[in-house]
Amino acid sequence: MKIYIIVVLMLLALVNMGYSQDQVKNNSLDAAINEFRQAVEKNPTYAEAHYNLGVVYSEKGMKEDAISEYKKTLEIEPDFVKAYNNLGVIYYEMDRLDEAAEAMKKAIAASPQYVEAHYNLGIIYYKKKQYNEAVVAFKKAVELNAKFEKGYYNLGVTYASMDAMDESIAAFKKTLEINPRYSDTYYNLGVAYAKKDQLDEAVKFLQKALEYNPDDYKSHFALGVIYQAKRKTKESGIEEKSPK
Numbered sequence: 147m148k149i150y151i152i153v154v155l156m157l158l159a160l161v162n163m164g165y166s167q168d169q170v171k172n173n174s175l176d177a178a179i180n181e182f183r184q185a186v187e188k189n190p191t192y193a194e195a196h197y198n199l200g201v202v203y204s205e206k207g208m209k210e211d212a213i214s215e216y217k218k219t220l221e222i223e224p225d226f227v228k229a230y231n232n233l234g235v236i237y238y239e240m241d242r243l244d245e246a247a248e249a250m251k252k253a254i255a256a257s258p259q260y261v262e263a264h265y266n267l268g269i270i271y272y273k274k275k276q277y278n279e280a281v282v283a284f285k286k287a288v289e290l291n292a293k294f295e296k297g298y299y300n301l302g303v304t305y306a307s308m309d310a311m312d313e314s315i316a317a318f319k320k321t322l323e324i325n326p327r328y329s330d331t332y333y334n335l336g337v338a339y340a341k342k343d344q345l346d347e348a349v350k351f352l353q354k355a356l357e358y359n360p361d362d363y364k365s366h367f368a369l370g371v372i373y374q375a376k377r378k379t380k381e382s383g384i385e386e387k388s389p390k
Contacts, residue, residue: 178202186218193222197229209236225256231263238270246270261290265297272304280304288320295324299331302338311338329358333365345372 179202185195200215213236219229234249247270253263268283284301288294302317315338321331336352339345349372355365 175202175206179206191222193219193226196222197226197232200229200232204232204236209240212236227253227257227260227263230256231260231266234263234266234270238266238273243270243274247274259290261287261294261297264290265294265300268297268300268304272300272307277304277308281308293324295321295328298324299328302331302334306334306338306341309341311342314338327358329355329362332358333362333368336365336368340368340372345376348372 179199182195182199182202185192186199196215196219200212200219203212203215213233216229216233219226230249230253234246237246237249247267250263250267250270253260264283265287268280268287271280271283281301281304284297284304287297298317298321302314302321305314305317315335318331318335321328332351332355336348336355339348339351349369352365352369355362
């Protein structure tokens, strides 16, 4: 019986400071870029203006320009942790994973309590298939914020990728203690129990996943595989007959 865990890993979004998402919705990015450019032209050492210019460049998909502005921000203020985080996010999106990891490490060095940087570093390590390092990063994130459901969730995903099912189940259950409506967690719990051949438990959690998300094709498929496996197990026995 093969059921594969669908990994839902989420990198935290770019951290904005002073720039409203409403501007994006109102198609005001060009106007914002113009104003931030004027700000840095009039005051080239205005770190926050460079930073926010990086944010809007990123929103427009101008990644290299965004990188340049975040680097300028850090030249002015070397401990501007949100600039390191956003730089790491962009590098991650560009699949420049070593540079992404270095940016997150610098954010952590500047602010060891920065939960998002620890979490994002875990995401990066996961994509690099450095699962042990990812576990350390996610554990640190939830140590700093015990209510960080995404941290526990992705810790569970990482353990599952390491075939450490007991640890994976524990992390997923912690996720549900924080957010009982996290439907993907029920799905992954079902898969984890299926991998442990605890099929009744697997069915229970997959059915729960469908209560929250009836259109979840993954859970329907996983249930079908489990029911098929249970039927085959039942049919595989040979009935013992008395000799005639």
